[in-house]
Amino acid sequence: MSQEKIKQIEKEGMASLQAVQTIADLELWEIKYLGRKSELNDILKGLKGLTPEEKKIIGPLGNTVKQSLFRAFGETKEILLEKSIDWEAERIDVTAPGVPSLRGHLHPVTQVEHEIEDIFSEMGFVIADGPEIETEHYNFDVLNIPADHPARDMQDTFWIASSGEEEKYLPRTQTSPMQVRYMETHTPPLHVIVPGRVFRNESTDASHEHTFHQFECLMVGDDISVANFKWMAETFFSRFFGKKIDIRLRPSFFPFTEPSFEFDISCTLCDAKGCAVCKQSGWLELGGAGMVNQKVFESAGYLRGKYQGFAWGFGATRLAMMKYKITDIRLFMSGDLRFIRQF
Numbered sequence: 001m002s003q004e005k006i007k008q009i010e011k012e013g014m015a016s017l018q019a020v021q022t023i024a025d026l027e028l029w030e031i032k033y034l035g036r037k038s039e040l041n042d043i044l045k046g047l048k049g050l051t052p053e054e055k056k057i058i059g060p061l062g063n064t065v066k067q068s069l070f071r072a073f074g075e076t077k078e079i080l081l082e083k084s085i086d087w088e089a090e091r092i093d094v095t096a097p098g099v100p101s102l103r104g105h106l107h108p109v110t111q112v113e114h115e116i117e118d119i120f121s122e123m124g125f126v127i128a129d130g131p132e133i134e135t136e137h138y139n140f141d142v143l144n145i146p147a148d149h150p151a152r153d154m155q156d157t158f159w160i161a162s163s164g165e166e167e168k169y170l171p172r173t174q175t176s177p178m179q180v181r182y183m184e185t186h187t188p189p190l191h192v193i194v195p196g197r198v199f200r201n202e203s204t205d206a207s208h209e210h211t212f213h214q215f216e217c218l219m220v221g222d223d224i225s226v227a228n229f230k231w232m233a234e235t236f237f238s239r240f241f242g243k244k245i246d247i248r249l250r251p252s253f254f255p256f257t258e259p260s261f262e263f264d265i266s267c268t269l270c271d272a273k274g275c276a277v278c279k280q281s282g283w284l285e286l287g288g289a290g291m292v293n294q295k296v297f298e299s300a301g302y303l304r305g306k307y308q309g310f311a312w313g314f315g316a317t318r319l320a321m322m323k324y325k326i327t328d329i330r331l332f333m334s335g336d337l338r339f340i341r342q343f
């Protein structure tokens with residue numbers, strides 16, 4: 001009886017498989033003939049109740065039929081899947097030219113920053129990083145620039161709005177605050193540079209930008225002098241420009257250095273012979289410098305008179321302009337890729 005039934009299931013199953021045209025129909029077919037609740041499965045599950053003779057015949061026959069239905073199912077599935085592919089949509093034009101992948105590169109100011117860092121690293125300096133949002137305390141007070149001091153006007157500040165009771169915050173106007181931050185956690189002898197972005201609330205023109213990059217350089221020990229600064233600056237700029245550069249100091253004032261000076265470098269364009277860029281003087285103004293004011297050492301927790309050191313700061317953006325002969329500082333932050341892609 002079951003033998004007949006099994007053969008009938010096979011016949012019926014094979015015949016109805018011929019009529020299946022879609023994957024969805026095939027799934028229904030699979031449930032009916034191969035599923036857990038299929039007739040064939042019921043018969044195989046019922047083997048236990050049969051006599052040993054019956055089992056010997058029904059068991060192998062059931063399994064053979066199951067396998068052949070399963071094989072036929074697999075073949076039909078393959079055929080239907082292949083039919084369902086839209087070959088036109090899959091067509092690939094192997095002769096079409098490839099799409100070149102875009103490669104980015106570092107911003108020119110970043111490139112210059114890296115060059116500067118490499119030179120200072122070779123000279124034994126440590127590179128430190130400080131917060132771009134500073135407190136009034138570090139940006140001004142500890143650098144001997146109290147609230148009512150006219151020196152605050154030297155740097156137009158973007159203040160971050162506050163209720164006036166808590167500590168006041170600002171986007172740092174200079175990298176100098178890192179002098180004290182660094183000295184608070186380090187003991188001389190120390191030599192460190194601090195590259196970073198600074199922000200000024202001033203109107204922009206070809207040589208002024210509200211956001212630019214500076215470098216702070218600090219060297220402190222028992223007997224560091226102005227002569228050490230001069231040698232260091234000459235060595236650094238000569239390496240940076242790849243030729244001998246001279247340094248000239250002019251007396252100046254910064255609250256955090258005493259004595260203070262501004263320094264010029266010999267004109268890199270005309271080699272100090274005199275040209276339009278250096279206004280025939282042979283010199284280019286570059287940055288501020290001086291011997292660290294003992295008040296600044298005290299702010300950092302050092303004993304007054306115990307150490308000596310120099311600090312200087314200059315614009316990395318300015319150096320990038322000189323290196324690439326760029327006459328408008330605003331190009332750097334313009335986001336104009338036609339400019340950026342040239343570097």
Ligand code: DAH
Binds near residue numbers: 256257313
């Ligand atoms: N922080 C000053 C500025 O942004 C530059 C400067 C002057 C840095 C003298 C120094 C220094 O370390 O000694 O204008």
